[in-house]
Amino acid sequence: MIRNITLYLASAMLLLGTASCSPDDSIEQAAAQSVEQFEAAGVQGMKNDALFIAEATSANMLQVQLSELALEKAVSPEVKETAQVMGEGHRRLMEDLQNTAVQGGFVVPNELGRAHQKVYEQVSTETGIGFDLAYIKRIREEHDNLLNRYEDMAENAQVMEVKQFASKQLPLLRQHLQQTEALEERLGNI
Template identity: 85%
Template sequence: MIRKITLYLASAVLLLGTASCGADDSIEQAAAQSVEQFEAMGMPGMKNDALFVAEATSANMLHMQLGELALEKAVSPEVKEMAQDMSTGHTRVLEDLQQIAIEREFVVPNQLGRAHQKVYDDVSSETGIGFDLAYIKRTREEHDRLLKRYEDMAENAQVMEVKQFASKQLPLLRQHLQQTEALEDRLGDI
């Protein structure tokens, strides 16, 4: 019990350190801190797992934030419905990922990575039907990238919990990708 509390506090300190580092990318910072920790514990070769956990954390935060934004700004009821599904699904995924991060001592970002922040900024700058189309397009692109990354980690992760997590999320990511592709096809003619 004391070990878990100590680990939790150490993770919190590292997260605060990540937030205060400034202009560097939060994903890269979190991954570097995780790798440093693992190497200090005599666990080399954890860079890919650490980077994935940090990327996945930021990506899930992105989809939650974009979903909330779309619930406010979207014109199309179909886009609002999809945004609600995305936000709910990615909230559950993030909760699962955060649990693994705590248990396995990964450092995670508490803000969007630079690339994810750019996606959010690009989509949020749009209005009306332009917002709906930008939201769908960027959500599809991001899910396509996520699916490939999760498939890779389901095969190649070093940490069994990370491998299982990635594998478990594949059906949801495939569903989200199909949902965005279908909606993009329907609204793409506008």
């Protein structure tokens, strides 16, 4: 009992120490907290899996937030329709991700990481057709990055649940990337 309390207090102090090291990036904080928890439990080599779970959480929060923003600000019906599809898809993906994180004992950020926050801010400052073009360009770029990262984790994750999660999401991410590429091409010809 005392050992458990000591371990808990030590873990809490480590978590607080990590939070103070990089207070401005929720992805780094969550990944570091996950790694510390795994190492405290004697599990090594979890940095890549922990970083992926944290990055994926922030990236999916970004997709949901951008889709909500596009539903408000977009002028093109095609962009609004795409935003609706993206939002629904990434909400479902986020549910799967949360389940995977809980099952695997991973810490997830509850706010956007620094880079994702910058993307949101950049897109949100645009208006009119400029917003539509910026939104589609950024979600296409983000999906390209997501697809590469998920493909890597489908092959190289340490935790089987993380591998399975990443593999399961690949068809959706490929579909989203194709949709955004096609829409970006159509909008670019306006």
